[in-house]
Amino acid sequence: MRNYISVIGCLIACTAIGTAQVANKKTLTLDGAKKVVAAAVAEAKRVNAPGGAIAVVDDGGNLMLVERLDGTFAAGALISLGKARTAAIFKKPTSLFEKIIRDGRTPMVALNDFTPLQGGVPIEVDGQIVGAIGVSGASSAQQDEELAIAGANAMKTMGSMMGVEYLKGDKVMEAFKKGMPLIENGQYKIHASHRDGAGMAEVHSRDTDIIYVLEGTATVVTGGTVIDGKTIAADEIRGASIDKGETRKLAKGDVMVVPNGTPHWFKEVSSPFNYYVVKVTE
Amino acid sequence: MQRLFILSVVALMYGSAVRAELPTKPVLTLEVALQIADAAKEEALKRGSTVVIVVVDEGGYPIVLERLNDTQVASVEVGLGKARTAAIFRRPSKVFEDQVKNGRVAALALPGATALQGGIPIEYKGKVIGAIGVSGNTPQEDEDIAIAGAAAAAQAIANAR
Incomplete structure (x- = not known):
């Protein structure tokens, strides 16, 4: 400083x-x-x-x-x-x-x-x-x-x-209910993520996702090829699904790291599915 | 060499001249300009001087400008x-300051001239490809710092090559 x-x-x-x-x-x-x-x-x-x-x-x-x-x-x-x-x-x-x-x-x-x-x-x-x-x-x-x-x-x-960042627990809990960003800056983002159903296949070229599952289960596909991928932002592609790739079942307590540039897709989700994500920007 | 000097074609409008006959000229790049400014900055810090350092292209437009911490803001324009x-x-700005001091007050009316010591041309193979200007301290010290920067040009060009 x-x-x-x-x-x-x-x-x-x-x-x-x-x-x-x-x-x-x-x-x-x-x-x-x-x-x-x-x-x-x-x-x-x-x-x-x-x-x-x-x-x-x-x-x-x-x-x-x-x-x-x-x-x-x-x-x-x-x-x-x-x-x-x-x-x-x-x-x-x-x-x-x-x-x-x-x-x-x-x-x-x-x-x-x-x-x-x-x-x-x-x-x-x-x-x-x-x-x-x-x-x-x-x-x-x-x-x-x-x-x-x-x-x-x-x-x-x-x-x-x-400055030190500090977020009160009740605010964080509130954020998880809807699924909201907690902190975002040029170097990292922290999201209180919440899903009720399957998501789209995504690839972000700059952000590496570090995921920690707090509640629920989900089937996640990583790698492979995104089907019908469309560029929705400078660093982000989204598509309907993923062809091939590796499938994993995530449950409470699991940690998964998805490096930038790697396709990933929440294929099946048991609601509510809450997970803490740190996105590190390259 | 390519990274350093873009041999840009000077578009001279000779009616019948074909492309291949146009002369080329060396152009100061950002990479070299930054090294020149760094050399001047090093000299300024050694002396504890607070100055503005400016490197311009051969047309007098800035490529790099740095105002060291706590330097008077007026030095931006002067530099x-x-x-x-x-x-x-294509000559040290001191030449005009000297002319004025020696009685040629008319030199103050030269278009685009700042008749103050502290501006030094940057040369490559005998040609002026830009210049460095320094302002913020005594005239002599400003010029010494500018000279330290200009003197680093040859090495900076060699480094970039």
Whole structure:
């Protein structure tokens, strides 16, 4: 935590009180900014983005770090800065302003220091905005924003890792009744999973599932080939069933690990079937 | 070599020129620019300097910019200006500062020039392929740090090859 965020004194002139009051505010450090850029660059490589200029600014919109990937058009470096600055000093993603203007609020373009183009996202740590990231030069404005989000999430992950997570038992029990995520961040997810019947065959390319059965029984097929598989998200395929593969009966107390990229299918389930899943993201 | 320098074709609009006759030019890559910035940063940390370090391409546009912790924010624009000046005029920005000091005040009117010491061209085989600009400290120290960065270019290019 101390490596990435330092606490500085922020002077507030309170003349009425007579003495100057000082409030502490988290500030992004260069190391933190590097972490953000690295995450955006990794995402750019993962999705094969044709380019990308990535800028990180502090909470005042002041530039901290820029990296322009090979082949990205030159102006990208300055546009990414504009997006980042706008997201930081208005404390909102720039896509919001692009939409507001497109929806008819044209006079807004006259604001100072304002680049209302999708691709700027605030960086938040423990609920405070400490800066922003802007991306320009990827395949589309949408992809610009996706890379920016991947970058900003690197700090969110850090934020949650820095603090201890604690969930009360009754909340966890409540989550199991419906089957709900308990914790989700860029590195892992914990789900309180609940099933009343068979599921679809799934493959997720990034998440490894670590399963611990708490209640009920289920027949699970792993490996093999997914039938009628459709890509439903960037890293996820779902299909009707699995051809071949290995079949196991799971019961209370069992642990199973399904590595990322491995097809798996809850073929038969005795209701209620509750299981605790840790999904580790590659 | 390919990873390092994309030999990009300069599209010169010679009416009758065929593709094969177009000249090529070496281009600074992110990988090399990061190593140049790292060398400058190392020099800055050794001196305990708080500075902004900027590496730009030959057109003066940023490839890498780093503001070290606790560096005054105004140095972002100044550093960018110094780097751009060294790149597009293909000479150290100090040249213009000296001209102004020596009485050629008109140099301040040069388009795109920041007439302040601290911008150094990055050369490869005698050609300027970009520049580094440093701002935040005394003019001499800024320039020393920029020189340390530019001096690492040859090694960085060799590493990348």
